[in-house]
Structures are given as structure tokens and as C-alpha cells.
Amino acid sequence: MSFDAKAELSAALVNDFSLKELVAGGFHNRVASDVNAYPRVIYTELKNADxxxxxxxxxxxxxxxxxxxxxxxxxxxxxxxxxxxxDQLMKSIGYRRYDSQDLYEEADKVFHKAMRYKKAFFKEEK
Incomplete structure (x- = not known):
């Protein structure tokens, strides 16, 4: 099955006006282009498998x-x-949260909230 989950998520994030107003540091896939811009959101695909x-x-x-x-x-x-x-955005595109952690990265003096989501995609019958 082929589904570009990253493209769906990226589009949802950058097209959400409320989030864009809050997230001055932008939305990034895996690595931020400016590590000094806060707040910022980084999304990472953990699994995409049959x-x-x-x-x-x-x-x-x-x-x-x-x-x-x-x-x-x-x-x-x-x-x-x-x-x-x-959380509201992810649920609106069919994901459900299965984990959330509040972290603090002492070396960088950065607060890090990690939220994990999953979604099932079903093959359409032809």
C-alpha cells in the first residue's frame, strides 16, 4: 500500500492558521532549519508499514x-x-494519541513535549 502520510501531516500543520500563529519557529520534518527559533514543532515518522x-x-x-x-x-x-x-488537528485527520511526555533537555535548556499518534489506513476496493 502506498500512502504519503508525511505529506498529509505536513499539509495539515502548515495550513492550520491557529497553529501558524502560535508556532513562530515553524514546522519541520526531523530537523529544524533554525534551532534558535521558539516555539517550534518537529514531526518524525516512527512507522509506516503494512x-x-x-x-x-x-x-x-x-x-x-x-x-x-x-x-x-x-x-x-x-x-x-x-x-x-x-491534538485537535491530529484527531481531525484521523489520528489518535497513544502517548505524551513532558521532557526537559538540560544541556540545551529546552522544554520538549513529545506526543505520539497513530492512524490506520485501509486499502480501497477496486
């Missing part, structure tokens, strides 16, 4: 993403609002 089979044919696939919100001491007050907006 999930269930019938008659040796994939009938569905599962995609999993980690959405990371990075803030510093000046922008950490926006973290919860950004997280709620992202």
Missing part, C-alpha cells in the same frame, strides 16, 4: 508519528495551547 493481510495482500497500513513541541523559558507558556491545537 498492518493486516488477507489473501497475501495488504489490507491496511499503520502510520505513527511523534510530534515534538520545543519551547524555551520565554515561550514555554505557549506549550499547552500548542499541544491542544495539535
Amino acid at each position: 498492518d493486516s493481510y488477507a489473501d497475501n495482500q495488504a489490507r491496511s497500513s499503520e502510520a505513527r508519528f511523534q510530534i515534538s513541541i520545543f519551547t524555551n523559558s520565554n515561550t514555554v507558556n505557549k506549550e499547552t495551547k500548542i499541544a491542544k491545537e495539535i
